[in-house]
Amino acid sequence: MSKGLPKRSEDYSLWYNELVKRADLAENSPVRGCMVIKPYGYSIWEKMQAELDRMFKETGHTNAYFPLFIPKSYLSKEASHIEGFAKECAVVTHYRLKNSEDGKSVIVDPEAKLEEELIVRPTSETVIWSTYKNWIQSYRDLPLLINQWANVVRWEMRTRLFLRTTEFLWQEGHTAHATKQEAIDETIQMMNIYAGFAETFMALPVVKGVKSINERFAGAEDTYCIEALMQDGKALQAGTSHFLGQNFAKAFDVKFATKEGGLEYVWGTSWGASTRLMGALIMAHSDDNGLVLPPKLAPNQVVIVPIYKGEEELARISIKAREIITKLKAKGISVHFDNRDTHKPGWKFAEYELKGVPLRIAMGPRDLENNTIELARRDNLSKETVYLGEIILEEYISNLLDDIQESIYRKAFNFREKMTTEVNTWAEFEELLESKGGFLSAHWDGTSETEERIKELTKATIRCIPIDRKEEDGKCILTGNPSKGRVYFARAY
RNA sequence: CGGGGUGUAGCGUAGCCCGGUAUCGCGCCACAUUUGGGAUGUGGAGGUCGUAGGUUCGAAUCCUGCCACCCCGACCA
Missing domain, CATH: 3.40.50.800 (Anticodon-binding domain)
Incomplete structure (x- = not known):
């Protein structure tokens, strides 16, 4: 084994891949796109889990567990949800194996076909909402504040250790509320919890914002997110929180009797953060000598x-x-x-x-x-x-240790500041994206078509509409149409 | 899934064009000397050459299928 790690400046991807393996965080498994999380990597994840779990409980949530398998029919109940996930679902069709004719291998027993195929959860909204229907009858049952720690499967085309794997570990929170405002407040609260976790524990500065329609979660009314910047100038979504409106309540017929005696659909949220955070942690701070862990998440300080x-x-x-x-x-x-x-x-x-x-x-x-x-x-x-x-x-x-935690954050923060640029012309936008990268703060006319076009032309997407942006009249970077404020563009993981 | 590349000992590699069962480094084992930034010497172990077929007297090498990984696209947390 050669002693040195590849240099970030020479080949950032190679540096990342090698670092993950050499630092004993994870390795590839026999199954395409899946990974073995090694003890050292897992103990970092456990520290993240412990802290997030504490934060969730502090805000009134409790843990539960819902099954891995989802009846195929459930998934199709919410139209945009199925549209978003259909292309990446693993499907279970049989429940038994048997010996082959020659006795040398095992084959799927054709006699053991399931009547209804099962989907390996890509996310659990559907099972959970079908269960909530039974749990919620009255305003007295609300709010329902539940989280689960689980694994999910999304059959991705291209995978990378931690950043995008076929199976990954995460937590998914699913809440139900009596009013729209309460659900929106919950959505924003959870985004703030993620942001606080990222900044305080991961030493990772993040931009809080709202996703554009194109980038929104399948089945949500609004998706809030935290976006971080990696050392190569690419953005990474580190956590999302969705205001689901009444979409899933309607799809699964979850109604409650109000105080006034009426019958109304409940309002929902869901929010998640995954082992992808490990990728963010690695890429945000580490150098050519290896990992740099913030003291608050280091297995050994x-x-x-x-x-x-x-x-x-x-x-x-x-x-x-x-x-x-x-x-x-x-x-x-x-x-x-x-x-x-x-x-x-x-x-x-x-x-x-x-x-x-x-x-x-x-x-x-x-x-x-x-x-x-x-x-x-x-x-x-x-x-x-x-x-x-x-x-x-x-x-x-x-x-x-406190000083190290603070310095790592400060360094990442300064980097992000340096790598966030306001741009006002299309030429400048294209040029900076190539030469510098990072977040480009620019005006956008608010249409999906323009966002789509920009993505085609430059591979940059709208990472978010920052939550604290100032209202300012301007002209869309591409079309010149009127805009009410700047959004953050970047190439992303 | 499309285009390009790679697969040889635990890891990294040479050999492949031009067929004759394998090179080197790191690591591993033993002993000795060492220990303030990846020690040195001597000896040793370890390989179905990704996998399944085919061509051939003979395949790491030539041909075909399949699998995995990497890079670039489409998809995505």
Whole structure:
């Protein structure tokens, strides 16, 4: 195995693919488009899950689980929904295998054909709404605030580890409300939760916005999203929240008795974030030496590497290391002591850089003698020797971790600012998209045709209509027709 | 699914044009010396050459189908 990672500047895709594999995050599986999430990658996902789950529960949601299989007929009940997903559904047609004639293999038993085929869920709106019909009768049953952690399958043409896989893990929230406004508030609340999670935990600045009709979820009235910018200047949708109106309530006949004695359809929302967040995390911060993980999501925030000759020296360093570990753990800092004798310190340094551990402590005989440690930051690769005599180590490390979290965010934020450009002419739009990339803030006449045309011409799509954009009269970048405000264009993942 | 490329030991590769069962590096195992940025030496193990057929006395090499991966399109979180 060659030691260095491919350079981002030379081949960004190759760098990403290699990084995912070399950092032990994931690998390809025998099935096309599916991936094995390895223990290290999965433990990052678990940290994301834990935090999101906490945020959902804090806002009144509870978890449930709905089945993997959906009767084919359910999917067709909401017209635009089926239109959006039909082309990428895996279908179960049989329920039994049998030995082939020659006994050497197994074949699908033609006798065991299902009467109604089952769809492997691409998303669960349909099963869930068919269930909600039974759960909701009165305004007293509302709001219904449910989330599920699940796997879904979308048979994509082209896949990439984490960013787009045939099967992926996610959470999907599905809520039902008595009023339109309440449902809209819920939709916006969840977008804000995603944005807060991305910024606080992933150290990933995001743009909050609304999708154009073309980019909207199949079956939604409005799709809210958070959009992040990757280091190659391409945008990535990191979470979506949909206001479903009464579309699914009508499709599945979910009505409730109002306080006033009327009978009305409920208002729905759904919202999701997936293992794609892993891709965002990797691409947003990492460098040519490997992963850079924000301390709040790193499986190990600190690693201690002993430097020693012989058993006796290791034993003396270990005593000191144990003291440090005890202090750090008491402060809630996760720390790994790598006392393996099978690898040399230099090898370990490179390894933990590849894996993105935020802080590394090196301790050798010299440190023992001077009562010092060597501290190395992963984010900016700086090193310092710290004298333990005059600091409270756990405070010092804790502050340093906060500082790293903040610096990573700040760096990504500055990058995004630098890569967000206001453009006013079509020539400039085309030129900047090629030379610089990033978000292009431009006027758009609001029509699907224009958006479509721009996509054909440049591969750029409207990422979102920023939620906090200022109203301003202008002319559409392509058609020159009147526009009431700017939208963000970018090439996207 | 269309166009292009690749598939040889755990990983990365040479060999393929011009058929004679395989090269090198990393990793792995053993021993010794090493240990403050991916150690060195010596010895060793490991290969249905993606897969199924075909041509041939003989196929990694030539032909056909299939599969997977990568890049570029169409689709998408």
